[in-house]
Amino acid sequence: MLILYHSPHSRSTRILDLIYAMGIADRVTIRIVSIPRQDGSGGRDPLNPHPEGKVPLLIHDGVEIWESAAIMLYLADLFPAAEYTVPAGDPERGRFLSWMTWYAGVMEPVILHAYAGIDHPLLHATYRGMPELTDRLCRALERGPWLMGDRLTAADILCASPFFWFKESTPDDPLIHDWLARLADLPWQATVMELENWHMAAA
Template sequence: MPTLYHSPLSRSSTIVTLIDELGADVEIREVTIPRQDGSGGPDPVNPHPEKKVPFLVDGDEILRERGAIIVYLTDKYPEAGLGPVAGAPGRGAYLSWLFYYQGVMEPVIILHWAQISHPAFDASLRDFDTMVERLAETLEHQPYLLGEHYSAADLLCCSPFLWFTDLIPENPAIRDWVKRCTGRPAIARTAKRDGAPG
């Protein structure tokens, strides 16, 4: 059975939600991590080399980074229909959105939130407004990133807006997408499991 190392109210909460959505048989082991407020700390039982989460162990396979774990799990549990498998229509768009999130969206959102700007960032990653344009050009024509149906790409790409609600763009199509994604019952169950306030 795969094992997910998870710390409540962290990036790994996205993977807990995915496991719920997939109906996957995955053991979830809670570990501590260092927190921005100075609480927590590295957990010696966490096998991640940097003591981060999420970290997935499945026999001899070990995975870190949410995008990689998402592809692995949606491929392992294809019957849930949360990600096109290799050779299926939409696979390219699915992988593109997952990698766009890891390589562009998350860094741009963190830089924007921290109010850090530099021409090198804008030249390589672009800026927050450009990221919003990329989302809008898709979501103004369809309800989800891959079309008519929710996927794990939506789960990942909307995840920062659970934490940074003040950064949700004013674009109505994006706001409606965030509302659809964050309103899913699995997200509420993860929040309850994690002990999220409110």
């Protein structure tokens, strides 16, 4: 049994995106929980088993999987027929894994530091900055239309997600704008947004 602990319009929305993109919504039970919001609303939900009270959290037959990159990789590999992974044995598997872990280890920290106006030489030495991040994405999208070339994968949904929350952080580059537009136009996006708005209104 697969259970996703989810809060609408949060980081776990990208997990919902992947679930609907893969067509596995009937295989995953969604449990809506509250989380503390930046505007002071919400709060930690006693029904949320995440040890930090956060989302997303996926439970598969009693085993907890946390962190967005891990959850998305787990689901994509669990349902390979949906073709949002690059399977083991494929020569491109390593590049796919690199995008998934680069997001968590580099991309999100760089965007959050820039958004918060935090600057320090140590951060640049460790994570690089927005110019390097932009260049890395653009070099991949030049071979596009997706990060893995002709394959739309979980890596696109994960790496594009912060630009849908922090639109002002989106690099001003046509390759990136076109990539985001392609993702926004995919048919499952409207379904997810409608569900998110409904869950938010019902909260």
